[in-house]
Amino acid sequence: MVNQLTIIFRLIEVKDMAIRGIKLKFFKHCIYLVIYSLFRCCQLVFWWLTGVQSHLKSCRNGENYESSAQLLKVWFHSSGRIINFSLRHHFMSTHVNFVHPNYALQKHITLMTVTDKEAIFSIQGECDDVLNVRKWPFLNVGHPTTAKHLLIMPISSMIKLGEELGDPKAKVIWIYHTARCGSTAMSQVFNSLPDVVSISEPNCLFSLDMAFKEKYFEKKKGSWITSDEYQQIYKNAVRLLVKPYKRDANVFAVRSHGYASKADLHLIPKLFPQFVGIFMYRNVKEAAISLTRVSQGIYLHGDCALAVIKNPILSLLFSNLRPSNLLYCSCSEPRHLEWLFKRENIVKSCNFINSVIQFAGACFHYKEVVAKGLPVVAVKYEHLQEDKTRLFKILFEHAGLEMTPERERLIDQALSEDSQKGTDADKKVMAGVKADITQKMVDEANYFLRYYRLPNWGEDILLPKTLGY
Numbered sequence: 001m002v003n004q005l006t007i008i009f010r011l012i013e014v015k016d017m018a019i020r021g022i023k024l025k026f027f028k029h030c031i032y033l034v035i036y037s038l039f040r041c042c043q044l045v046f047w048w049l050t051g052v053q054s055h056l057k058s059c060r061n062g063e064n065y066e067s068s069a070q071l072l073k074v075w076f077h078s079s080g081r082i083i084n085f086s087l088r089h090h091f092m093s094t095h096v097n098f099v100h101p102n103y104a105l106q107k108h109i110t111l112m113t114v115t116d117k118e119a120i121f122s123i124q125g126e127c128d129d130v131l132n133v134r135k136w137p138f139l140n141v142g143h144p145t146t147a148k149h150l151l152i153m154p155i156s157s158m159i160k161l162g163e164e165l166g167d168p169k170a171k172v173i174w175i176y177h178t179a180r181c182g183s184t185a186m187s188q189v190f191n192s193l194p195d196v197v198s199i200s201e202p203n204c205l206f207s208l209d210m211a212f213k214e215k216y217f218e219k220k221k222g223s224w225i226t227s228d229e230y231q232q233i234y235k236n237a238v239r240l241l242v243k244p245y246k247r248d249a250n251v252f253a254v255r256s257h258g259y260a261s262k263a264d265l266h267l268i269p270k271l272f273p274q275f276v277g278i279f280m281y282r283n284v285k286e287a288a289i290s291l292t293r294v295s296q297g298i299y300l301h302g303d304c305a306l307a308v309i310k311n312p313i314l315s316l317l318f319s320n321l322r323p324s325n326l327l328y329c330s331c332s333e334p335r336h337l338e339w340l341f342k343r344e345n346i347v348k349s350c351n352f353i354n355s356v357i358q359f360a361g362a363c364f365h366y367k368e369v370v371a372k373g374l375p376v377v378a379v380k381y382e383h384l385q386e387d388k389t390r391l392f393k394i395l396f397e398h399a400g401l402e403m404t405p406e407r408e409r410l411i412d413q414a415l416s417e418d419s420q421k422g423t424d425a426d427k428k429v430m431a432g433v434k435a436d437i438t439q440k441m442v443d444e445a446n447y448f449l450r451y452y453r454l455p456n457w458g459e460d461i462l463l464p465k466t467l468g469y
Contacts, residue, residue, distance in 0.1 A: 032078040036089060043094070052095055059098075060117075060154045067098040069153040077144045085113050085203040085210070086144045088120065093150055101153050101161040107246045109151060112143045114204040114237045115211040116229070119158035123149035131245060133191035133200045137184055137420050140203040140257070155233060162236025165243060167272065172242055172252045173399055174268050177280040178362040179258030180290035182381040185419040186280065189392070190253035192414040193407060197249040204237050206260040225263055234263075235271045251401070259358065262365045269374035276399045277376035279366045284359050284449065285458050291355040292435040294425050352437065356445045360452040363463060370464050378466040388415060394468045 047053040059068035072093035077086075103109070104121050110130055113120040124130050128146045136142030153161075173190070177183035184200065191198035212224035224230050242252045256264045261279075268275055281287070308314045369376050377398060384391050392411055396403045418427050442457045455461050462469060 029078050033089075036078075036092060039092060040089070047095065055098060059157070062154075062156050064098075065157055065160060066100050068157040069099050069101045069103055069151050071096040071099050071103070072150040072152065074147050074149060077147065085140060085207040086120070087113060087115075087207075088118075088150075088152065090144065091147065091150060096149070099151075101157045104151055104153070104161065104240065105165070105243060107244055110139075110143070110245070111202070111204045111237065111240045112147075112150075114155075114158070114208045114233065116155065116208070116215065116233070117211075118155055119153055119204075119237070119240075121151040121153075122147040123151060129246065131197060131199060131247070133187050133198045136200070137187070137423055138201045139199060140201055140206075141423065143203070158240065159232060159236045162239040165239050167239060167274075168242045168252065170242070170250055170252055171400070172254065172272070172275045173278065174264065174272075174275045175253065175255040175278050175280060176261040176265050176268075176362070176366065176376070177256065177258055178261070178282070178287055178359045180287050180294065181280045181282040182379075182384055183255050183258070183280045184425075185415060186278075186379075187253065187255045188414045188417070188419045189411050190251075192410040193251075195249050196251040196253055197245055197247055199241065199252065199254045201255055201257045202241055203257060204241060205234065205264060206257040208233060208237060209260050209263045225266055231267065231271065234267055238268070238272065258362075261362050265362075265365045265369050265376065269369060269376055273375060275375075277374070278395070278399075279362075279376055279378045279463070280381065281359075281363060281366075281378060281461070281463060282381035283459075283461055284356070284445075284454065287359050288352065288355040288445065289435050289437060291358065292351045292437075293433045295351050295355065296433060296435070352435070352441055353444060353448070356448050360448050360454055363454055363461070364452040366463060376465070378463045380462070380466055380469070383466070383468060388412075391468060398467060 044053065047056075055064065055067070056070065058064050059070075072091070073096050074091050074093045076092040078090050104111075108126070108128075109121050109123050111119065112122040122130065122143045124146045125148050128148075130136060130139065130142040130146050136145075175183055175186055187198050187200040190196045191200075208230070209224075212227075212230050216224040242254065265277075265279070269277055366376065366378065379391065379395060388411075389408065392408075393403050396407075420426055445457050449456055
């Protein structure tokens with residue numbers, strides 16, 4: 001193991017500060033995983049002796065539903081992890097007891113991660129509000145930071161709990177987006193309204209998509225999105241995501257994880273046609289450059305990622321490093337996935353071309369959904385910048401919400417601040433990050449844009465059913 005990790009650590013010495021910073025975080029996560037592995041071995045022995053492991057096994061087999069949710073106390077979480085979603089092994093936790101799955105319906109508990117095997121809920125302290133978008137612009141950042149306990153249940157229990165809960169009674173506005181298009185500001189707007197719960201980029205549906213994508217890609221099967229298993233888990237994950245919380249509200253505004261918007265576009269209108277759907281986008285040049293700049297300081301790239309992915313031991317330890325770097329664009333086009341997996345493309349493509357695929361794929365799937373007559377409309381960032389008041393009035397009218405003078409005041413106040421302040425995408429942080437785009441990169445981008453039947457790099461785009469245009 002030491003020899004395997006040495007390969008990674010030697011790759012940390014790089015000149016680019018943004019990349020160096022993320023590799024240092026990865027180094028911290030490696031140290032954490034060594035400690036966790038030792039802790040986990042001792043824990044499993046203890047659980048085997050005390051009967052905890054035997055009970056867990058029976059619950060995974062569909063037995064003991066009434067006590068199939070395991071409550072864990074969190075002592076530490078890996079602040080140096082380089083991942084997109086939190087899994088069990090990113091938390092140093094100890095067993096408390098087994099409880100009924102209904103425990104998850106308490107108002108201070110939120111759904112954090114869903115895979116094809118289990119659902120993980122985060123339990124915050126009494127004073128913490130992880131859904132406060134002003135403090136946590138991205139729910140996936142707030143969850144691990146505020147978690148005091150975890151509640152983990154097998155996927156069969158989550159499905160049964162979701163079926164018992166049923167569809168949400170409140171109005172739900174679902175915000176799909178290409179990323180870097182003003183969607184975070186939109187979440188801040190809804191968060192500022194007293195009768196709305198705003199959920200910004202939950203990872204539960206993204207983690208589900210990644211788990212199925214990797215499985216289906218390896219088996220060379222068709223689309224996972226159309227499978228009955230995937231849709232059943234997905235539907236009940238949404239139900240548990242928009243369950244009642246501390247803040248009583250008549251409206252939920254859920255902003256998709258940017259990389260999960262494609263799957264959400266196809267499934268939300270189909271499974272929940274009563275939801276109001278809004279797709280946010282901007283011109284491709286500005287969107288791709290902005291996303292490229294942000295991703296330079298967030299995701300592990302180049303030789304370091306390649307060494308992990310290609311190593312049989314390290315790839316098991318860092319099971320979702322592959323989605324973080326090669327599949328995070330969440331494309332479902334097989335030949336694009338094949339392209340991304342080629343050794344020579346892993347190093348050279350990660351930031352820029354994935355940003356283009358992310359944008360183009362999201363717009364393409366939006367157009368497909370609109371062509372089917374499903375209930376989704378679009379909002380363009382450039383139009384929002386031109387006349388915020390006019391566009392929000394149109395948006396509220398479409399969503400069936402009243403635009404009052406007090407709401408106008410709250411919206412103006414929310415938009416006056418940096419919506420991503422305090423995150424890796426803070427305007428002050430991003431000011432010193434550059435993205436050098438060459439003509440060769442533009443030509444490569446145009447290849448994908450043409451494939452998805454979108455305007456070329458640098459040209460304006462206007463999608464069908466764009467509000468006000």
